[in-house]
Amino acid sequence: MLRAGAVAAGLVGALALTACSGGDSGGSSATPSGTSSAAATATAGSESSTASSDALQGSWITTSGGKIVALVVTGKQAGLFETGGAVCSGTAGEEAGMRMIHLTCTDGSKDRGTGMVDSVSKSGMKVTWSGKSGAETYTRAEGGKLPSGLPTASLGQ
Numbered sequence: 694m695l696r697a698g699a700v701a702a703g704l705v706g707a708l709a710l711t712a713c714s715g716g717d718s719g720g721s722s723a724t725p726s727g728t729s730s731a732a733a734t735a736t737a738g739s740e741s742s743t744a745s746s747d748a749l750q751g752s753w754i755t756t757s758g759g760k761i762v763a764l765v766v767t768g769k770q771a772g773l774f775e776t777g778g779a780v781c782s783g784t785a786g787e788e789a790g791m792r793m794i795h796l797t798c799t800d801g802s803k804d805r806g807t808g809m810v811d812s813v814s815k816s817g818m819k820v821t822w823s824g825k826s827g828a829e830t831y832t833r834a835e836g837g838k839l840p841s842g843l844p845t846a847s848l849g850q
Contacts (some may be wrong), residue, residue, distance in 0.1 A: 748813045749785050749792060753831035764794075764820075764831055771796060773805060781805060794820065 753764040760776045771785040771794050783796035792810035804824040811819040811828070821828045 749794075749810065749818070752834040753818055754834045755829050755831045757826065757829060762829070762831075763834070766794075773798075778802075779804070 749766045750768075751766060753766075755762050755764075757775070760778060762776075763774045765772045765774075766785045769784050769786050771783050773779065773781040773796055779798045779800050779802045781796040781798035781802075783794065785794045786792070792813070794808040794810065796805055796808075798805070802824075804826045805822045807823040808820040811821055813819075816833050818831045818833070819828060820831065
């Protein structure tokens with residue numbers, strides 16, 4: 694149990710660092726919902742796709758195979774971190790009317806290479822990955838904190 698707490702604390706730290714690394718936004722915000730600068734800089738021709746992509750912004754958490762998986766979307770950039778496993782980076786946004794995520798993982802894994810966002814709300818997001826991970830449901834992590842109800846008891850054992 695102590696090990697799972699350490700893993701969760703490390704993941705929260707990574708989320709906090711990722712949320713603060715917004716470089717070009719001027720006044721960076723530690724909260725995942727601070728995406729107003731992306732919408733403000735959108736051109737008239739892409740406002741609808743920017744608004745649609747804004748729903749993806751933030752930090753999202755799920756568990757898979759006893760590991761915590763964090764998906765972070767900032768602007769059009771996406772990163773995925775799996776405890777004890779993959780570290781991936783890529784893009785997220787709208788393509789041909791669909792919200793898509795494309796990732797390349799440092800370990801060569803293709804489990805979450807391309808994902809289609811099936812649904813997204815204020816509190817959750819469902820992504821179907823083309824790799825063996827299949828459909829995953831993520832919960833929004835507010836302010837770098839793990840969401841309540843996340844099954845972490847079996848992590849690290």
